[in-house]
Amino acid sequence: MFDVADARGGQHARAFLGLPGEHGWRGTLVCDDLSGYKACFELGVTEAGCLAHARRKFHELWVNHGSPIGEQALNFFGELYAVAVEREVAELVPEDRRRIRQEKSRKVADALQQWLAGQRQRVPDGSATARAID
Known part of the structure; x- marks a missing residue:
């Protein structure tokens, strides 16, 4: 699944994944090393580099x-x-x-x-x- 945002800020990835929140997505995220993803990993998402x-x-x-x-x-x-x-x-x-x-x-x-x-x-x-x- 892919999502496109008009900017590279981490808030876009977190919003797409429903993070933070008790019903936010949990799983493994394959992504590049963009710093905006780091907060997702601190919220329980597992990092898998591309x-x-x-x-x-x-x-x-x-x-x-x-x-x-x-x-x-x-x-x-x-x-x-x-x-x-x-x-x-x-x-x-x-x-x-x-x-x-x-x-x-x-x-x-x-x-x-x-x-x-x-x-x-x-x-x-x-x-x-x-x-x-x-």
Whole structure:
């Protein structure tokens, strides 16, 4: 579901989701890192970052700086995207397709997360690489 507002203020997202309030929406919100969403997460909504936005930060590192960290991260994202379009699951019923994709993507996502945690310890705070990882 999408909503379009005439400005980027967080009050628009909160109003759309009925927050705050006892009948406000609860669930997982996939969004970019716009600061306006932060109050939603403080009100009980679970944050799920957008994979395309995360990938873009590493793409910029690779294109603009030739960063090997950016390149390796792009390889991980490529593996995740490949799982989503594998032909071997195309003919399966949706439940089986979802289960297989979850199993395969979980392995890649876990490896990516572990690798990023290790890389983050090696780069200075405030650097472009740190911002991409964070």
